[in-house]
Amino acid sequence: MLADAAILSQELLKPGFFRLVLSAPELARRCQPGQFVQVRVSDGIDPLLPRPISIHGFDGEQGTLSLLYHVAGQGTGKLSRLAAGASLKVWGPLGRGWVMPDHLTKTSSLRDVDNRIRGSEDLVGGPEDIQTDAPGDAGKILPLFVAGGIGVAPLPPLAKAWRDLGAEAILLYGARSADQTVTADEFAAMGVDVRIATEDGSAGVTGRVTELLKGLHTGDKLPLLYACGPKPMLKAVAQLADERGWPCQVSLEERMCCGLGACLSCVCKKKADDGKDGGKGWTHAKVCTDGPVFWSREVVW
Numbered sequence: 312m313l314a315d316a317a318i319l320s321q322e323l324l325k326p327g328f329f330r331l332v333l334s335a336p337e338l339a340r341r342c343q344p345g346q347f348v349q350v351r352v353s354d355g356i357d358p359l360l361p362r363p364i365s366i367h368g369f370d371g372e373q374g375t376l377s378l379l380y381h382v383a384g385q386g387t388g389k390l391s392r393l394a395a396g397a398s399l400k401v402w403g404p405l406g407r408g409w410v411m412p413d414h415l416t417k418t419s420s421l422r423d424v425d426n427r428i429r430g431s432e433d434l435v436g437g438p439e440d441i442q443t444d445a446p447g448d449a450g451k452i453l454p455l456f457v458a459g460g461i462g463v464a465p466l467p468p469l470a471k472a473w474r475d476l477g478a479e480a481i482l483l484y485g486a487r488s489a490d491q492t493v494t495a496d497e498f499a500a501m502g503v504d505v506r507i508a509t510e511d512g513s514a515g516v517t518g519r520v521t522e523l524l525k526g527l528h529t530g531d532k533l534p535l536l537y538a539c540g541p542k543p544m545l546k547a548v549a550q551l552a553d554e555r556g557w558p559c560q561v562s563l564e565e566r567m568c569c570g571l572g573a574c575l576s577c578v579c580k581k582k583a584d585d586g587k588d589g590g591k592g593w594t595h596a597k598v599c600t601d602g603p604v605f606w607s608r609e610v611v612w
């Protein structure tokens with residue numbers, strides 16, 4: 312849907328990182344974690360195209376929507392200069408978001424979830440013996456959020472959902488430096504164990520987030536990964552998850568024009584499972600409508 316959204320607040324979190332809170336009641340009621348919106352920054356041609364931005368939070372009762380973004384160009388630069396009281400055109404919610412914990416607790420196993428949602432036993436899957444019928448079974452799963460830079464943006468609604476199930480979650484958060492980590496304290500306030508890696512060593516351990524992942528001790532729990540960040544990071548996370556048999560969802564970031572499945576500017580390669588691929592073994596998928604969230608084993612990296 313298209314909404315005229317009033318800006319309630321615009322907060323500078325760290326240089327270049329902003330959180331925008333919008334009043335958009337109907338849109339907020341429809342949001343699912345992991346979806347995104349297209350924000351039209353200008354009524355004119357500068358910039359012409361809307362900007363895709365992850366939904367960072369939503370409150371259907373309050374009718375609010377929050378977006379966390381990093382200034383990366385002209386459009387987001389212009390967006391960052393808007394103040395409370397201004398209004399924006401916002402399309403959304405768009406795309407398919409995270410497979411949420413309530414899906415897991417209503418189905419018999421993680422593999423069942425994989426098969427039901429993605430339809431291919433060969434491409435996806437997790438240990439079949441993880442039963443998640445009862446609410447208490449959330450304790451068998453280790454929700455593991457892996458974020459790179461602004462990739463942290465679509466994760467808070469997931470953290471809230473898992474917290475409500477009583478799960479102990481971990482956030483592995485990688486960035487170039489401390490001044491590129493935002494909202495880590497808010498995850499900690501939700502009871503998430505936050506572990507940071509920075510390339511320059513200015514916060515957490517020195518190195519990349521994949522080093523944190525490699526060194527993770529999971530005990531007898533099954534890590535269930537949710538990753539968002541730059542594609543090389545996602546590829547490395549997906550590879551590690553695959554090697555260890557950990558179910559992993561990734562939220563892909565691609566350039567988008569329409570956000571509605573019409574322009575094909577966002578296509579990625581997805582393993583084919585329907586016999587319509589002409590023997591290639593892969594087919595095209597649109598990140599804006601088939602994603603942005605995919606099971607990591609679906610993606611041709």
Ligand code: FES
Pocket residue numbers: 566567568569570571572573574575576577578597598599600
């Ligand atoms: Fe146009 Fe995906 S952005 S098809």
